[in-house]
Amino acid sequence: MVNQKKARWRRLDNAAKLYSAASNKRDTRVFRFYCELKEEVRKELLQEALDQTVETFPMFLMVLRKGLFWHYLEPCNLHPVVKEEYKEPCSRLYVKDKKTLLFEVTYYKKRINFEVFHVLTDGTGATEFLKELVSNYLYLAHQKEGLEPVSMLPEDMTVQDQESDSFLKYYSKDQKRPKEKKTRAFQIRRKKKDGNHLHVHESVVSVKEVLKRSRELGVSMTVFLTAVFLKAIHEEMSKMQEKKPIVLMVPVNLRKFFPSTSMLNFFNWIEPGYDFSKRDRSFEEVLGYTKDFFEEQLTKEKMSAHINDLLALELHPILRLAPLELKNLCIHAGAKFSEKNTTAIFSNMSAVRMPDSYVPYIERFGVFTNTPKLELCLCSFEDKLSFAFTSRYDTVNIERNFYRLLKEQGITAEKVEPEFPKPQMPSEQEMKVYKVYSFLCLVLAAAMVVTDLNFHPRIRWTWFTAGGVATMWIASSIGFFKRYNLLKNVMWQLLIGSIICFIWDGFTGWHGWSADLALPILSVATLAGMFVIAKVQKSPVREYLIYEIMAAGYGLILPVILLLCGIVKKPMVSMFGALICFLFLVGVILFKGREFKEEMHKNLHV
Template sequence: MVNQKKARWRKLDNAAKLYSAASNKKDTRVFRFYCELKEDVKPTILQKALDQTMETFPMFLMVLRKGLFWHYLEPCNLHPIVKEEYKEPCSRLYIKDKKNLLFEVTYYKKRINFEVFHVLTDGTGATEFLKELVTNYLYLAHKEEGLEQISMLPEDMTVQDQEDDSFLKYYSKEQRRPKEKKIHAFQIRKKKKDGHHLHVHESVVLVQDVLKRSRELGVSMTVFLTAVYLMAIHEEMSKMQEKRPVVLMVPVNLRKFFPSTSMLNFFNWIEPGYDFAKQDNSFEAILEYTKEFFKEQLTKEKMSAHISELLALELHPILRLAPLELKNLCIHAGAKFSEKNVTAIFSNMSVVKMPESYVPYIERFGVYTNTPKLELCLCSFQDRLSFAFTSRYDTENIERNFYRLLKEQGISSEEVKPVFPKPHVLSEQEMKVYKIYSFLCIALVAVMLVTDWNFHPQVRWTLFTAGGVTTMWIASSIGFFKRYNLLKNVMWQLFIGTIVCFIWDVLTGWHSWSVDLVLPIMSVATLAAMFVIAKVQKSPVREYLIYEIMAAGYGLILPMILLLCKKVKNPTVSMFGALICFLFLVGVILFKGKEFKEEMHKNLHV
């Protein structure tokens, strides 16, 4: 049992910073680890098992928040609820501005699914969580049959052990690997599946068959399967396409090189590639090359050098001070560019071990991930090795080639057709309604402009109508896209609303009403609205304080600048509005000083 101490807010590890910036609706950076039982899942028992598991893994009860320079993870009071599977596998878990847990537990028939955003943990952390969850479930379901309760984690493990950032722990300034010029790899360019839905192709083979053949060839299982994967991809290449090498990204669990019990991301990767235009295309030659590549790259020195290279970029003093949105753009662009260096991905999650008394209730474990490329994930349990190909391509030829090549090596596979319920995609319906609304607004504005151009009415009601519709569309669009966070929504309405009023004032001859009245009144009203929203939602101080500080700062600094520049004709309302905002900030410092300091530290950490 883990020694209990409440999880605290924490900075993102090196890999999590990449995932938080690079994830999007299509590339969700979510992966699924699941357990197929020999009996139907009972949801009420699974909920109890999940509640029990969360006591062991409190560091998973986190939400992702934005600071000025980096994202960070913060504890929350959200309670994870078990649901029957209801959406496409590995769908988005992190939705910008929405207060969501970064993992989800669902079930379908005999299957328990654990899906997690890669910001929260890696394959090792996900494996430990699922093992604990399944153990708790089976104990609750079968304790009357004499099944003993067993904890899967060391008794002396603490929450701080789970939250340890091992990247920083093993970072060394002195160790850097030499720069290598990367050549763009062959890219699979098949027609995407309709709707870009994730395609999952699963099969099972006997572990002993793969181990036996690997030993006969004098290589590890991973090396053997990597060579088969390279060859399976090559069979789909034309002579023209052979001018680029086939390169696989193979994640490496760094816990095998550096002692760590961390549940955060702690992995590296190597990129075995083969140039079929210049090298021998026989399986023996590919296998020998792969064997030597793994031997050369999988060393503690190489892994340490790569860690130092990644951390050096993150810790660069100039890059650390760049605003988060600028970092996100650069990281996203870098991730897209680096995709050209890799053809496909091969992730071996290794062996899943469970207590002997629990084994009879379990059919197998499986794993796969959302990916913009073709990815092969595998894990083994007992005598069964589960393969899962995922992609968004409208072809299964590489998968077919892979299993045929295995058969030629004396390894038979059994296809497992995963069954998924029909997904309920509410967000797509919402976006469709918004697009129809936007089209109607654009159409009305266009009609008003054409009418004004042709008829030149004495009172320019057409232009006023067009401007009114545009203003309404801007305000409602902010409300739509920021609907998950009402406090941020109100802040954006303040910012955009005052700018729109300023533009209206200028276009109608500048009567100063936008800065004399609208700016101070909206600032004070925003503070009041935020207070009411926070009370109704029962939000903790840390969730609303930063937005109230921003609104008060905006309502204080901007009117004071305008007053000093003598742009305000009637200063009374502006001065009283600025006074209220000033007193609010003073009150925050005096009565919420501790929370204020903590929020500033979290949002400004570099």
């Protein structure tokens, strides 16, 4: 059992900061680890097993929140609910402004799926969670048959062990590695699949066959399969394309080099590449080069130097103080740029081991991930090595080449047809409705402009109508895109609403009503609205306090500035509004001082 079950808010590790900034609707940075049983999954038992598992891993019960300089993870009272699989594999789990867990457990027939956003954990953490979940489920399902409960984790492990940031633990600013100039890698250019959906192709081979052939060649399994993957890609290249090397990104579990029980991200990567235009094209030559590359790169010194490079950039004093939105733009652009340095991804999750008494109930384990590129993931269980190719390209030639090359090495693959239910896409329907609504608003506004240009009415009601439509569209668009967080929605409505009021006041001859009346009334109304929303939703203080502070600060500072600048002509309403906001801020400091200090620390941490 894990000691000290309460998890606290925490900063993101180095890899999580990249994933939180670079993820989007298509590149979700979500991966799936699954277990195929020899029996149909029972929902009620899986739910009970999940409830037990999250007690062992409380650090998974987190939501991603946004600070001024960095995202951070915070404990929540959300309860994970088991569902039958209902959407495309590795779909988005983190939706901006929506309070959701960063993992999901689903089932389909005999399969238990565990999908997780890479911000929360890496392959090692996901493996441990799924193993615990499967063992809890099988015990509940077969305890009457004499199956004994087995602890999958060390008894003395604590939540602090699970949450430790091993990147920071092993960072040393004194150690640097020489800068290496990277060349642009060959990119697979194929037409995307219809609808740009993720396609998964799986096969199973014998672990013994792969190990036997690898040992005959004097290399590890990973080196052998990397060389096969390089050759499989090369067979699809033209003479012109051979001018660029094939480069694979191969993740490396740093726990093999640095002792760590952390369930957070703690991995690195190497980039074995081969230039077929300058080197011998034989498999033996590719294999020998790959072996030498792995031996040179997979050293503690090289891994440590890479950690230091990554952390040095994150901890740079100027970059740390850059606003989060600016960081996100830079990280996203950097991630897109670095994609050009690799052709494909090869991820070996290694062997999954379960207690002997549980093995007879399990068919196999498998893993795959959402990716903008071609990716090959594999893991093994007993003598079954599961391969999974994922891509959005309209071709399976590289997979075909890969398995043919394996067959030439004496290894036969058994194709597996993964079964997925027809996905439900409510979000796509919502977006379609919004687009129709936006088009109708545009039609009405354009009609008013054309009417005005043709008939020139004495009272420009056409322009007022067009402006009203535009105002309605802006307000409703904010409501639509910020619908997952009502408190943030209201704050945005305050900001945009006050700007629109100033614009209307300016276009109608500037009577000053926007500064004298609209701004203070909107500010006070926003504070009251936030209070009602928080009470109705029964939100904890930490969730609504920061938005109320922002609204009160806005309602205090801006009217005072306008008053000092002489823009406010009738100050009575502005002064009362500013006074209410000031008293609110004083009340927060007096009665919610501890929560206020903690929220400021979380949102302003650098």
